[in-house]
Amino acid sequence: MKKVVSIIVGIVLSVSAFAQSKYGATPQDSITCIESLIYKDYLKAEPKLALELWRKAYKVCPQSQKTLYTNGVDLYKDLADKETDAVKKEAYLDTMFSIYDQRIEMFGQKGYVLGYKGQAMLVNRPSEKEKTFEILSQAVEITKNKTQAGTLVALMFAAINMEKAGKMTKEEVIAVFEKTVGICAANKDNKGGDRYDAAEEKIQSVTSPYLDCEVLVPMAKKNFEANKTELSWLRTTVTLLKRKDCYETDAGADIFAKVAGAYFEMEPSASGADGMGKIFLSKKEYDKAIEFFNKAVDMAETNDEKAEYIMSIAKAYLYKSSYAQARTYALKAAGMKSGWGAPYILIGDCYAQSYKSCDDGELGRFGVYWAAVDKYQKAKSIDGSVAETANTKIARASIQYPETKDVFFYSKKSGDPYTVGCWINESTTIRTK
Numbered sequence: 001m002k003k004v005v006s007i008i009v010g011i012v013l014s015v016s017a018f019a020q021s022k023y024g025a026t027p028q029d030s031i032t033c034i035e036s037l038i039y040k041d042y043l044k045a046e047p048k049l050a051l052e053l054w055r056k057a058y059k060v061c062p063q064s065q066k067t068l069y070t071n072g073v074d075l076y077k078d079l080a081d082k083e084t085d086a087v088k089k090e091a092y093l094d095t096m097f098s099i100y101d102q103r104i105e106m107f108g109q110k111g112y113v114l115g116y117k118g119q120a121m122l123v124n125r126p127s128e129k130e131k132t133f134e135i136l137s138q139a140v141e142i143t144k145n146k147t148q149a150g151t152l153v154a155l156m157f158a159a160i161n162m163e164k165a166g167k168m169t170k171e172e173v174i175a176v177f178e179k180t181v182g183i184c185a186a187n188k189d190n191k192g193g194d195r196y197d198a199a200e201e202k203i204q205s206v207t208s209p210y211l212d213c214e215v216l217v218p219m220a221k222k223n224f225e226a227n228k229t230e231l232s233w234l235r236t237t238v239t240l241l242k243r244k245d246c247y248e249t250d251a252g253a254d255i256f257a258k259v260a261g262a263y264f265e266m267e268p269s270a271s272g273a274d275g276m277g278k279i280f281l282s283k284k285e286y287d288k289a290i291e292f293f294n295k296a297v298d299m300a301e302t303n304d305e306k307a308e309y310i311m312s313i314a315k316a317y318l319y320k321s322s323y324a325q326a327r328t329y330a331l332k333a334a335g336m337k338s339g340w341g342a343p344y345i346l347i348g349d350c351y352a353q354s355y356k357s358c359d360d361g362e363l364g365r366f367g368v369y370w371a372a373v374d375k376y377q378k379a380k381s382i383d384g385s386v387a388e389t390a391n392t393k394i395a396r397a398s399i400q401y402p403e404t405k406d407v408f409f410y411s412k413k414s415g416d417p418y419t420v421g422c423w424i425n426e427s428t429t430i431r432t433k
Helices: 002-015 017-023 027-042 046-061 067-082 086-109 110-124 130-145 149-164 171-187 193-210 211-225 231-243 250-266 270-282 285-297 301-317 323-336 342-352 364-382 385-397 404-408
Strands: 417-419 427-431
Touching: 017 027, 027 046, 027 067, 046 067, 067 086, 067 110, 086 110, 110 130, 110 149, 130 149, 130 171, 130 231, 149 171, 149 193, 171 193, 171 211, 171 231, 193 231, 193 342, 211 250, 231 250, 231 270, 250 270, 270 285, 270 301, 301 323, 301 342, 323 342, 342 364, 342 385, 364 385, 364 417, 364 427
Parallel strands: none
Antiparallel strands: 417 427
């Protein structure tokens, strides 16, 4: 084996002076280097031997291969993960982080490598919040729109960790959010855009508690003119404003109309049509809203998307006081997305709001509330995320229950079955205060 290696080294050294620096400072170093680079053959079967050989290669020929650094990081990460002694564990991690630094020294790509180092620090050194944020920020500053998707997600987590530790303001967190989603948007339509789609979704999810309409609306207003022809920015901003229902606020309606209108003009899509529908919904132009929501349903690609847009149609009919149609669409939406409580909340609202039209002079004016509570209870029984909303609505409806004497007048009592007439036509149970 040594003879074979020596022959190979001789060939390598005869090619150019560069080869000598790449594989070691001396011919003997080159022999040691090439003998040691076979560590890769032992990474799985004999990790201890692999580590011993790797250390030799790392020492004598640090410019030989980039994989020397990626494999070195993996080797020391594995050692740290398995170590129970806290001091030794930290020593292994120190070595791992130093490998990132030497890789930069040997091969450059500083921003790219710092991104990976920052991601590793986020996971392995949670106490070093400031240093982690500093490294990730530096990585993004260097690589800008070419920043790796994972680095962007890590930077957002690092910023939130800083805010929770009292070392960053919420406004500064939002600034990081704008930067990271902006880079995601710039890469969405490029090769590998799926990674940035996933990264943006994760960034939005973790930042959600900071993103209310008081933040999103000014942010959209500030950035609209500079981005009104940027498809990715428009798409992202429409999604964020819709997610928080910012179009329902006076401050948000105007900018939402501008963003959604520009987006739909550039890319007629299900999301864009839904955005246009919400504009008209906020303007109380219900028929026009329903027209666009139907377009959204037609263009939607998945049943979950269709269900969301059908619910928007149901909401428009509710606002229009066309309760029977609202119920029809809500039930259709519920049938397309299992375990979803929102449609039943809406149906309950339809029932409760029918107290005047369903007042038959007897128990009808109370029956609508009993039927509404049935729907609210169903909603929270299948979907825990709407439980708080359902409980609030149940409490409000319960205030409208009759006194015992009111139902006794009709020879009824609490717990008796009752059929609500009017357009509702459902069986329920009598309840009293």
